Amino acid sequence: MVNSETGEPLRNAVVTLAKTPTPQEMSEFQEAMKSGRIPGVRKSALSGTSGEYQFTGLKEGQYMVNAQKPGYVRRFDVEGQQGPIALSASISNITVKLAPLGVIESTVTDQNGEPIDSVKIEAYRRQIVDGARSISSNHSAVCNDRGAFRIWGLDPGQYYLKASGRNGGTYMFLGQGTPRPSSWLSFVPVYAGGARTLDSATPITIAAGTQARADFKLNLAPSATIRGIVENLAPNQRVTFSLRQDGEEPAEDSRVNLSVTTGRFEITAVPPGDYILTAVEGQVARGELPVHVVEGGLSGLTVPLWPAVTVTGTVHNIGPAPGPAQKKPVPDDLEDFDSTPEPGCQVTLRAPDGQRGPGPRDPTAPAGTFSISNIFVGHYRVEFWCTGGYITSATYGTNDLLSNPAITIEPGGTPPPIEIAMRPGGGTIHANIAPSLPNRGGGVLAVPTFSSSTGPRFQPMGIADDSDDQELEISNLAPGDYMLYAFSTADQIEYRNPAVLESLTGGTTVHVDDGKTSEVKLNAVVK
Numbered sequence: 001m002v003n004s005e006t007g008e009p010l011r012n013a014v015v016t017l018a019k020t021p022t023p024q025e026m027s028e029f030q031e032a033m034k035s036g037r038i039p040g041v042r043k044s045a046l047s048g049t050s051g052e053y054q055f056t057g058l059k060e061g062q063y064m065v066n067a068q069k070p071g072y073v074r075r076f077d078v079e080g081q082q083g084p085i086a087l088s089a090s091i092s093n094i095t096v097k098l099a100p101l102g103v104i105e106s107t108v109t110d111q112n113g114e115p116i117d118s119v120k121i122e123a124y125r126r127q128i129v130d131g132a133r134s135i136s137s138n139h140s141a142v143c144n145d146r147g148a149f150r151i152w153g154l155d156p157g158q159y160y161l162k163a164s165g166r167n168g169g170t171y172m173f174l175g176q177g178t179p180r181p182s183s184w185l186s187f188v189p190v191y192a193g194g195a196r197t198l199d200s201a202t203p204i205t206i207a208a209g210t211q212a213r214a215d216f217k218l219n220l221a222p223s224a225t226i227r228g229i230v231e232n233l234a235p236n237q238r239v240t241f242s243l244r245q246d247g248e249e250p251a252e253d254s255r256v257n258l259s260v261t262t263g264r265f266e267i268t269a270v271p272p273g274d275y276i277l278t279a280v281e282g283q284v285a286r287g288e289l290p291v292h293v294v295e296g297g298l299s300g301l302t303v304p305l306w307p308a309v310t311v312t313g314t315v316h317n318i319g320p321a322p323g324p325a326q327k328k329p330v331p332d333d334l335e336d337f338d339s340t341p342e343p344g345c346q347v348t349l350r351a352p353d354g355q356r357g358p359g360p361r362d363p364t365a366p367a368g369t370f371s372i373s374n375i376f377v378g379h380y381r382v383e384f385w386c387t388g389g390y391i392t393s394a395t396y397g398t399n400d401l402l403s404n405p406a407i408t409i410e411p412g413g414t415p416p417p418i419e420i421a422m423r424p425g426g427g428t429i430h431a432n433i434a435p436s437l438p439n440r441g442g443g444v445l446a447v448p449t450f451s452s453s454t455g456p457r458f459q460p461m462g463i464a465d466d467s468d469d470q471e472l473e474i475s476n477l478a479p480g481d482y483m484l485y486a487f488s489t490a491d492q493i494e495y496r497n498p499a500v501l502e503s504l505t506g507g508t509t510v511h512v513d514d515g516k517t518s519e520v521k522l523n524a525v526v527k
Contacts, residue, residue, distance in 0.1 A: 001051040001067060004097035005209045009051030013069035013098065016044045017055050020062040020084050060088050065096060072098040073155055073208070100209035105150040106192075108143050108163060108216040115147025116218060120167045123151050124160040124198065130383075131458060131495040132350060135198065142167045158203035161192040161214045166255055166269050186223030186269040189248075192216060197248060224293050226267040228301025230279055233263040237282050241267055243275040270297075279303050286376040306411040311372045313418030315345050318392065320424060343388035343424045347372065349380040349407075377411045382418065383496075384454045390426040390478040391454050395419050402452040426476040427512035432521045433470045433486050442488050444472055444522065445495055447507070450480045456495045479514045483507035486522040 001010045019042075047053045047067075062084035068074040078085065078096055085094065108119045123139040139159075141149040151161075166186070191201035192214035204212050230239060241256050257266040265279075272295050278288045285305035291298060347370055382405045384391060394401040397416035401407075409415055431444055443460035459474045485507050487493055494500045510520045 001047040001053060001096050001098065003072075003209075004099045009047075009049070010069055010072070010098060011047055011049050011051060013047040013051075013053075013067050013072075013096075014044055015047060015053045015065065015067045015096065016042065017058075018042050018064045018066075019059070020064060058087060061086075063087055065094065067096045067098060069098055071153070072100050075099075099156060101152065102154040102156065102206035102209065103150065103152045103211045104154065104159065104161065104204060104206070104214055105148070105211065106161075106214045106216065108147045108149065108218060110218055110220045115143075115145070116220070117143050117145045117147060118167045119143040119147070119149075119216075119218070120164050121149050121151065121216075122162045122164045123154070124162060125157060126160070126198075126203075128492050128494055131456065131493065131497075133494050133497070154206045156206055156208050158205050160198055160201050160203055161216075162189060162201075163187070163191075163216050163218060164189050184223060184269075185220040186271045187218040187220055188271045188273070189245075190216070190218065221271065222295065223269045224272050224295060225297040226265075226270055226277070226291065226293060226301065227297070227299040228265060228303055230258070230263040230265055230287065231302060231304040232285065232307075233260070233305060234281060234284065235260070237284070239265075239279055239281050241265065242278045242280075243267075243270065244278065245273060245275050265303075277301070277303065279305060280376075281305050283374050284308055286378075288378070304411070306377045308374045308376050309409060309415055311349065311375050311409075311415050311418065313347060313370050313420060315368050315370070315420045315422055317343050317368070317389070318421050318423055343386075343422055345384055345386040345391065345420055345422060346370070347418060347420075348383045348385070349375060350383055351378060351380055375409055375415075377409050379406065379408050381405050382407055384420075386422065386454070386476060388476060389422045389424040390476050391420055392423050392478075393419075393421040394454075400452070402454065405455070423514075425515055427479055427514055428473055428475045428517040429477065429482070429484070429510055429512060430517050430519050431472045431474070431484065431486075432519075433472060434521070434523060442486075444474065445485045445487060445493070446474050446477065447483045447485070447495070447501055447504075448478070448480055449483060449509075453478060453480070456501065458495060477512045479512055481509060481511050484510055484520060484522060 001013045001015065002008060003010055043055050045053045045055060064076070064084045065078050066074065066076040075096060075098055078094055085091075104123065108116045108121070110116055119142070121141045121143070122137045124135050124137050127134050127136060139151050139154060141151045143149045188196070190196060191198065192204065193202045194217075195201040204214055206212060233239065239258060255268040257268075258264070267277075270293055272293050275291050275293065276288060277291045278286065280286045285307045287303040287305045289301070289303060291301065349372055382394070382396065382401050384394070391402065396407050396418050399407060401418070407415075429444075429446060433444070443458055446457045446459070448456070457474055457477065459472055461470065461472060483504075485504055508520055508522055510518050512518050
């Protein structure tokens with residue numbers, strides 16, 4: 001067990017060994033998981049003063065190794081080892097390397113060079129999840145009386161630091177109360193370097209074990225106050241307020257006074273400007289409206305809270321699959337397993353900020369039905385993930401979701417159900433890829449060229465072998481023409497963005513027929 005950057009041994013790291021189930025053990029493994037037990041052989045050990053560790057009394061089989069230590073990136077494999085370790089006899093010299101985490105520390109000053117205290121600094125990361133961009137903030141810090149802050153425990157990668165506002169949160173009181181005082185000075189939220197938006201901000205790159213600086217110089221100016229009342233406020237519920245500007249991610253406002261008995265609120269330390277004001281009551285209600293804040297402040301607002309709703313739907317299977325079912329050859333020890341999945345779809349809703357509505361359906365619901373709960377008023381994109389067949393039609397009221405997957409949840413009403421017609425079977429693309437792709441992150445993207453579809457399908461690669469060529473199949477595709485792209489890494493490909501799809505080059509065209517397999521060779525690898 002060593003430090004990946006210095007090669008120094010690491011003591012007191014927790015090393016865990018887990019035996020992966022064989023096909024014969026898979027049924028027992030799945031039953032154990034359903035009952036909440038962790039099946040199979042799992043052993044843990046602490047590394048010694050020289051970083052050494054040892055496991056004895058192991059049976060033959062496949063084992064996965066992971067390790068963790070505070071201040072280091074958790075590792076779920078052995079560097080240079082693809083997949084699990086095959087154990088048929090005693091082995092040694094299995095070295096696990098842990099990368100140290102990074103740090104960002106800096107100062108915040110005003111236009112006169114004076115330090116500013118109580119400024120909240122957010123560290124954002126950009127990610128591509130299921131082909132869509134999302135922004136997450138898992139690290140933050142608050143400036144001390146010298147204007148200094150320090151954010152530690154950062155995984156290697158790129159971060160966008162933002163001075164988002166004054167620290168404080170929502171102060172909730174009974175009756176009229178006496179609201180806490182707040183600063184009469186405020187600043188426009190900015191990223192390190194002075195950019196106002198994430199798209200124009202410069203990221204800070206953190207390598208393993210590195211320290212970086214990101215100094216802020218903020219322009220303090222007299223602040224404004226937003227006053228109003230929240231309607232339909234439930235008792236004993238926490239309400240959070242956020243202000244969104246210039247298409248930025250909404251951030252919880254830092255200085256709010258709220259009467260839980262009357263619903264009256266006061267948001268202080270707000271720079272003048274145009275915002276979208278959002279109030280969220282736990283996971284049960286939400287209200288939103290645009291506001292224009294002038295230097296003298298804004299009063300008399302009414303923010304109604306609308307309860308979260310449940311979106312329901314039904315999947316109708318129509319007709320049998322065309323021709324005899326195609327089954328892949330399977331090893332003898334897997335003959336008892338049916339490789340043909342039952343036709344079905346999982347439906348999720350994605351909000352503009354990248355958050356998804358809860359997807360898995362209630363297991364107690366009737367077969368072919370689904371429900372997505374805790375959905376607030378607003379705009380969403382419907383996404384489908386289907387097995388065993390393909391969708392021929394999908395509607396939300398009068399909206400054709402295959403042509404336009406956007407829906408709007410209106411306040412005060414019951415959403416119409418999502419109705420899906422699905423045909424078992426579909427076509428298959430069998431792709432031969434040369435040169436071979438790496439087994440981690442690589443894969444093939446199939447983009448339908450016809451407008452009425454459920455969108456692109458990405459098929460990741462499995463474990464790579466030593467050959468120059470690789471094979472990959474994408475099944476249950478709707479009939480039609482597709483453009484195929486082979487990616488060596490796909491975790492940064494925003495393939496659910498139409499503009500990104502239009503910018504792709506080097507694709508290969510293939511036609512898919514229902515119940516048939518289309519062969520294609522992909523030579524180009526898009527990085």
